[in-house]
Amino acid sequence: MATATWQGHVLASSDDTIIVEGNHYFPPDSVHREFFQPSQTDSFCPWKGTASYYTVVVDGRTNTDAAWYYPDPKPEAAQIKDYVAFWRGVDVA
Numbered sequence: 001m002a003t004a005t006w007q008g009h010v011l012a013s014s015d016d017t018i019i020v021e022g023n024h025y026f027p028p029d030s031v032h033r034e035f036f037q038p039s040q041t042d043s044f045c046p047w048k049g050t051a052s053y054y055t056v057v058v059d060g061r062t063n064t065d066a067a068w069y070y071p072d073p074k075p076e077a078a079q080i081k082d083y084v085a086f087w088r089g090v091d092v093a
Helices: 075-080
Strands: 002-006 010-012 016-020 023-025 036-045 049-058 061-069 082-085
Touching: 010 082, 016 075, 036 061, 049 075
Parallel strands: none
Antiparallel strands: 002 010, 016 023, 036 049, 049 061, 061 082
């Protein structure tokens, strides 16, 4: 089972992640939404498409754009639609 944690809190946990380019993408229903705020940030990957971001907030601490997902991925990445991945100090183990 893969678990994403930050500041001692579990952000997501699943035994059904998809690993792409070394990142665990967590199914949407495995993410604890109470820790997420929508971000205006996006980025572009030539083969996955445009990623959207979430800012993670735990106990008043903010980790800006620490999670991302692809709401409308390119066909080659369709399997990760709306799955959430992490970086910026979020521990995934």
